[in-house]
Amino acid sequence: MTIYQTLLGEDFKRLHPMLQQRYALPIEKPFYATGVMQKIESGATWLRPFYTVAARTNFLFPESGENVPFTIRNTCKVLPNGELEVLWERSFHFTQKTRHFDARMTIDPVQKVVKDYLGAPSLFYSDLHFTVTKEGKLLIRSGVQRFVLSKMELPIPKVLEGRVIVEEGFDDVRQVFTIHVSIHNPLLGRLMMYAGEFTQQSM
Template sequence: MTIYQTLLGDDFNKLHPKLQQRYALPVDQAFYATGVMQQIASGAKWMRPFYIVAAKFKFLFPESGHNIPFTIRNTCRHLPNGELEVLWERTFYFRKKQRHFNARMTVDPVNNIVKDYLGSPALFYSDLLFSVTRQGKLMIRSGAQRFVMSSVQWPIPKILEGRVIVEEGYDENKDVFTIHVYIHNPLFGRLMMYAGEFTQKSF
């Protein structure tokens, strides 16, 4: 049983069957897919220095665009302490640049959250709350966040948090997974948005 099955419990079976397959994630067997983001949009131009730094950590990035090819790989693995961790590796192929958005997730069954470390090495931490919609889609919302620097972490005030909403589904007519991610801040507005489709591939 992977971290998402543990977290969602009986609600895992309410996901669309294709999403159940996607998130079952047997240990050391990666889910790999290719697709196209119909739209990717970063934030305000004055935030470009932040995005340039974040991109070095394989986190957020300054580029925006339409119809951007991308790949995604999820790998579930055992940590030395016995916990299961899921590694997320997303690569976006802009015309002149490849950008990455990586994360590592483990589950906290006591507080019923996913612990999400964003970047390689981690630059930010966020609690994630998972739920299933009536349509069988997976919804993810962010909770408390921290800034990470090596082994030291500082809580981020709510007014400065990057609030995340993710919706992942499956379009049976097109036979593709669908994804929509929106990250915003109460003061600064949109930090990142992307929306697209992807198909599982062998590799």
Template sequence: MPIYSQVLGHEFKKLHPMLQQRYKHIEEKPYKGSGVMKRISGGSKWMFPLKLMGTRRKLMFPEEGTFIPFTIQHKPKIGEVGEEQVHWERVFYFNGKKRYFNALMSFDPDRGIIKDYLGEPSVMYSDLALTVLENGGLHIQSKRQRAVFGKKEIPLPRFLQGIATVVETFNDKRGVYEIHVSVQNPIMGTIFSYEGEFTNDA
């Protein structure tokens, strides 16, 4: 059973039909979409060096802008202990530069959450809680986080965490998926955010 329908249970059927279609077979076959980020913003300027370092791990990037082309891909994988995983690749195209925001996700049946390893190789881990909105949209909220150092993981106090909120919906009038992402820190405020739209590639 797909990891996203497992974590949502009966709520999965409340998703917009197009979101159900997109997530139903996500572990069985690759998916690719493309679109435009209407806005990408990066928060505090002093974080520029940290975000530039993040480009090496395909996690963060310092660029900002409007109407930035991007692609999104999901690819099924099998983990070391045989668990189903989904590799996410998000690529943003800034005037010839390719920037990434990648992750590897799997389902934890004991805790009923999605496990999210961010970056390549991973430098951050986060629990993800999924809920369905009244309009059939998918709401994703990060919870407990850990810094990853190889095979060692260290829990992060909340003041060091980047709390992510993701909302994905489908616009029936325009026939596009809409995505809104915001990552906030309790002290630093916005780390980065973006909002845009995309369609399935044939």
């Protein structure tokens, strides 16, 4: 049973069958897919110094674009302590540069949250709350966030948080996974948005 099945419990069965298959993630058997982000929008130009640092750690990046080729790989691994971890590797292939957005996820079964460490190395942490919509889509919202400084984690004031909303579904007509991600700050506005579709590929 993967971390997402454990987290969602019986609600996991309410996901679209293709999403159930996508998030089953047997250990060391990656889910790999290719697709296109129809739109990617970064934040304000004056935030470029922040994006420059973030991009070096495979986190956020300054580019925007349309119809950007995209790949995603999710791999479930067993940590030395026996805990399951899912590695997220997302690549956005812009014309002049490929950008990466990586993360490592485990769960807190008591608090019922996904523990999401963003970037490689990770500089940011966020609680993630997973729910299933009545249409069988997966809805993800961020919670508590922290800066990660080596072995220290410092709370991020709410006014500086990047509030995340993710909706992932499956289009039965076109036989593609659909994704919409929004990261927004109450003061700075949009930090990142991307929306598109992808199709699983054999490894």
